[in-house]
Amino acid sequence: MKKITVALTNKHYDVLIEKGLLNNAGKLISSVWAPRKVAIVSDDNVAPLYQQQLADQLTNNGFTVHCYQFPAGEASKSLSQLQTLAQQLVTDNFNRDDGVVALGGGVTGDLAGFLAATYMRGISLIQVPTSLLAQVDSSVGGKTAVDLGTTKNIVGSFYEPDLVLIDPTTLKTLTQRDLVEGYGEIVKVAAMTGGNFWQLIEKIESPTDILANAMSLSEGSIQFKADIVMADEKEGGQRQLLNFGHTIGHAVEALANGKLRHGEAVSIGTVAICQDFEEAGKTVAGVTAKIRTQLAAVGLPVSSPLLSSPQILDKIKHDKKNHNGHLNLVYIKKIGQPAILTVPENQISNTLKVPRQ
Numbered sequence: 001m002k003k004i005t006v007a008l009t010n011k012h013y014d015v016l017i018e019k020g021l022l023n024n025a026g027k028l029i030s031s032v033w034a035p036r037k038v039a040i041v042s043d044d045n046v047a048p049l050y051q052q053q054l055a056d057q058l059t060n061n062g063f064t065v066h067c068y069q070f071p072a073g074e075a076s077k078s079l080s081q082l083q084t085l086a087q088q089l090v091t092d093n094f095n096r097d098d099g100v101v102a103l104g105g106g107v108t109g110d111l112a113g114f115l116a117a118t119y120m121r122g123i124s125l126i127q128v129p130t131s132l133l134a135q136v137d138s139s140v141g142g143k144t145a146v147d148l149g150t151t152k153n154i155v156g157s158f159y160e161p162d163l164v165l166i167d168p169t170t171l172k173t174l175t176q177r178d179l180v181e182g183y184g185e186i187v188k189v190a191a192m193t194g195g196n197f198w199q200l201i202e203k204i205e206s207p208t209d210i211l212a213n214a215m216s217l218s219e220g221s222i223q224f225k226a227d228i229v230m231a232d233e234k235e236g237g238q239r240q241l242l243n244f245g246h247t248i249g250h251a252v253e254a255l256a257n258g259k260l261r262h263g264e265a266v267s268i269g270t271v272a273i274c275q276d277f278e279e280a281g282k283t284v285a286g287v288t289a290k291i292r293t294q295l296a297a298v299g300l301p302v303s304s305p306l307l308s309s310p311q312i313l314d315k316i317k318h319d320k321k322n323h324n325g326h327l328n329l330v331y332i333k334k335i336g337q338p339a340i341l342t343v344p345e346n347q348i349s350n351t352l353k354v355p356r357q
């Protein structure tokens with residue numbers, strides 16, 4: 001079993017990665033939680049696949065389990081869905097000593113995580129990610145949130161879990177589109193780390209290769225993320241790097257109105273910002289082509305007509321890396337060398353060539 005420890009000022013927790021881990025989840029959760037009432041929160045795709053298995057594991061280890069389900073999809077990352085789940089906790093008499101387990105993809109982790117962060121001003125949380133995106137990114141680092149309409153992650157909190165359990169065998173039940181989507185966040189990381197991790201990415205040519213390398217992809221991505229979160233949990237500086245590809249990516253995702261998955265939008269956003277910085281001479285020539293090739297190889301979109309939308313600049317201004325009228329743009333000088341450029345908001349369209357002509 002691979003163990004990555006996230007050690008923060010006020011708490012630390014382990015991320016455990018192993019095939020078949022779900023079969024041992026009850027015991028592992030017992031090692032961090034005393035017996036208590038637990039709400040397992042999943043969407044209606046994941047619940048029929050894994051919720052009962054996890055519930056049995058917890059029951060056998062002395063926990064009292066309640067299973068909650070919500071409709072799958074980004075639209076459920078909403079205040080109204082949060083209210084529905086919080087009401088269920090009230091109805092089932094959950095108190096401050098109880099806990100929430102987020103079992104599912106990034107939508108579940110963000111929604112159930114924010115539920116745990118806010119119910120009674122905070123009850124315990126464990127993340128059990130089942131999508132590739134959640135196993136390489138969203139389950140670690142404590143960002144939890146819901147959207148307001150199409151404005152992404154705009155109401156949320158930093159709320160770290162007590163444990164993260166990653167079982168790569170759950171990836172086998174993902175649709176190809178949902179598997180490949182998570183790869184957008186992996187290429188984002190590999191472009192910044194370079195070295196062995198980038199070399200591994202260069203060998204991946206199909207969705208089958210992603211599945212075959214899931215353990216290493218998860219380990220490499222989570223280690224990079226954990227190191228950054230330990231240095232800068234609340235995104236005062238270095239953590240902004242984890243947002244590479246997201247300034248344009250989130251804007252495109254919002255404009256797509258549910259038609260693009262998050263990882264697909266990140267793929268488009270990563271290529272777009274690399275292209276702009278390469279044309280400006282700030283990124284070494286040829287880097288954009290390298291990144292585009294790796295993303296396209298597994299079937300991710302690498303461009304979008306939404307880059308030409310007249311509303312794109314307005315969406316970009318909602319980026320959380322906007323401080324005092326200046327936007328921090330994450331880019332790479334070359335593979336393995338990330339950097340941040342601060343640009344006044346009124347000059348954004350000179351640096352990012354959006355809307356595209």
Ligand SMILES: NC(=O)c1ccc[n+]([C@@H]2O[C@H](COP(=O)([O-])OP(=O)(O)OC[C@H]3O[C@@H](n4cnc5c(N)ncnc54)[C@H](O)[C@@H]3O)[C@@H](O)[C@H]2O)c1
Nearest residue numbers: 045072105106107108130131133138143170173174178262
């Ligand atoms: N908090 C963070 O740090 C962070 C990081 C990256 C992304 N995110 C957020 O994560 C979300 C995207 O996550 P996602 O791509 O996992 O979306 P998702 O949770 O909607 O999962 C994608 C689809 O896969 C299904 N699914 C998940 N696991 C499955 C399994 N094992 N078998 C079959 N189906 C399964 C889900 O039901 C859903 O239909 C976005 O809202 C994004 O903003 C958050």
Ligand SMILES: O=C(O)C(=O)C[C@@H](O)[C@H](O)[C@H](O)COP(=O)(O)O
Nearest residue numbers: 137141143152153239242243246320
């Ligand atoms: O953990 C982080 O920090 C990230 O930026 C990871 C991103 O992949 C993720 O999409 C995150 O939710 C975006 O955060 P936001 O602050 O831009 O909403």
Ligand SMILES: [Zn+2]
Nearest residue numbers: 185246262266
């Ligand atoms: Zn992301």
